[in-house]
């Protein structure tokens with residue numbers, strides 16, 4: 724049971740980090756030129772605190788991710804299979820969707836909720 728608890732804490736930590744990166748990306752989106760068609764460098768939202776990768780996204784690509792509080796954008800291969808599923812794969816990025824059971828924190832911290 725101790726192992727299970729450890730796993731739960733790990734998932735919670737990942738979820739909190741993902742939410743934090745999402746908050747930062749919302750700020751990046753807000754301060755970026757709204758009229759520009761240049762891609763914007765967003766942070767990878769994989770939830771690993773040590774990850775400093777950025778992902779160039781157009782505003783419409785980013786808005787697509789933010790349309791659902793359970794969606795996060797990550798570098799290909801940065802996903803964690805037990806908490807989320809890949810729903811879209813591109814060369815530059817992947818979009819992952821949190822499993823419903825792991826989605827509580829993602830919903831609670833939705834910056835657009």
Ligand SMILES: [Zn+2]
Pocket residue numbers: 767768769770771774775776797798801
């Ligand atoms: Zn990452």
